[in-house]
Amino acid sequence: MGFQASLYAATYVIIFIPGLVGNSLALWVLCCFIKKENKAAIFMMNLAAADLAHVLSLPLRMYYYINHSWPFGSFLCQFCFYLKYLNMYASICFLTCISIQRYLFLLHPFRTKSWNYRHDVAVSAIVWIVVGAACLPLPILRSPSLTNNANSCFADLGVKQLTRGASVTLMVVAELSGFLLPLVIILYCTWKMRQSLQDPEAPLQQADERRKAWRLILGCAAVFFICFTPYHVNLPIFMMVKQGVFRSCLVRHQVLNFHSISLCLASLNCCLDPVLYYFMTSEFQQRLFRHSGAAFLHRFIRLDNIRTAVSTAKEQEEVGKRSENVLMAYFRSFRPQRLENDSSVFLANQ
Numbered sequence: 001m002g003f004q005a006s007l008y009a010a011t012y013v014i015i016f017i018p019g020l021v022g023n024s025l026a027l028w029v030l031c032c033f034i035k036k037e038n039k040a041a042i043f044m045m046n047l048a049a050a051d052l053a054h055v056l057s058l059p060l061r062m063y064y065y066i067n068h069s070w071p072f073g074s075f076l077c078q079f080c081f082y083l084k085y086l087n088m089y090a091s092i093c094f095l096t097c098i099s100i101q102r103y104l105f106l107l108h109p110f111r112t113k114s115w116n117y118r119h120d121v122a123v124s125a126i127v128w129i130v131v132g133a134a135c136l137p138l139p140i141l142r143s144p145s146l147t148n149n150a151n152s153c154f155a156d157l158g159v160k161q162l163t164r165g166a167s168v169t170l171m172v173v174a175e176l177s178g179f180l181l182p183l184v185i186i187l188y189c190t191w192k193m194r195q196s197l198q199d200p201e202a203p204l205q206q207a208d209e210r211r212k213a214w215r216l217i218l219g220c221a222a223v224f225f226i227c228f229t230p231y232h233v234n235l236p237i238f239m240m241v242k243q244g245v246f247r248s249c250l251v252r253h254q255v256l257n258f259h260s261i262s263l264c265l266a267s268l269n270c271c272l273d274p275v276l277y278y279f280m281t282s283e284f285q286q287r288l289f290r291h292s293g294a295a296f297l298h299r300f301i302r303l304d305n306i307r308t309a310v311s312t313a314k315e316q317e318e319v320g321k322r323s324e325n326v327l328m329a330y331f332r333s334f335r336p337q338r339l340e341n342d343s344s345v346f347l348a349n350q
Helices: 002-032 041-056 058-067 074-107 117-134 137-141 164-197 204-242 249-267 269-280 282-349
Strands: none
Touching: 002 041, 002 058, 002 249, 002 269, 041 058, 041 074, 041 117, 041 269, 058 074, 074 117, 074 137, 074 164, 074 204, 074 249, 074 269, 164 204, 204 249, 204 269, 249 269
């Protein structure tokens, strides 16, 4: 448990600032400056929102794994626990949606001619509803009431014992719908886009767009494999350990340790997704540089104007002081002469 707490605390400390800044900036650029009809922008906005929701819960997680105590109540504990898995499966779904859309829009443009951003909004709403409902059993199965310590949370929560049939059903549904199906779809889209780049009969004017789409889909596949594959490969074995199928202490120890590592990798997607938007989407780069550069230039000009005004005021003040000093010196030099003349006149009259 010491290894687990140290690993979680270190991971969340490392990814908090990059995840917060990256996803906040990405959400700002995607919402304000990129056309909603263009290049899966709606799905990217939802992906950034899912990442940001998880990132905002990380300070509470850091507090728990550093202090080994949870004073914030059972509801907030289960809500943060819920956000972790909501982020994971929402991210999987939106990465899959981005891959499908880029594949269909470029390789089957006539079939998607009537598709517009309103359809993306509808699909995104369905994803949130389905994933949100599907993740609800997770905090129910893990509860502080199942442990003897009321101040425990997250990895220290007790697991409700289920029947073997219920465990198998839950595992099969989670693995098929949450991992294997998205994996097959992303691999298929990546493979077909790669094939389209090698097609000599493809129109030359679409070659650049296809390369950009292939890089975006390849980036989605890389994030999927790095962040979510280790967790789902280990998940069936982890559930069997929790249900008491494996009795070996060595097996239990190794599985629990790898489960902790896989959960840290799953949280890493909060930092990798903004990199995906930036390096794989040319419009995102252009908008980010244009508006951040304009804001920086505006601030620089404003600061320069303030400095100029301050320096001008200082110069005027110095000129005023110099003029005052000259006048004072002049009158000081003139005053003794005048006194002497006045005294000579007075003596002559006498």
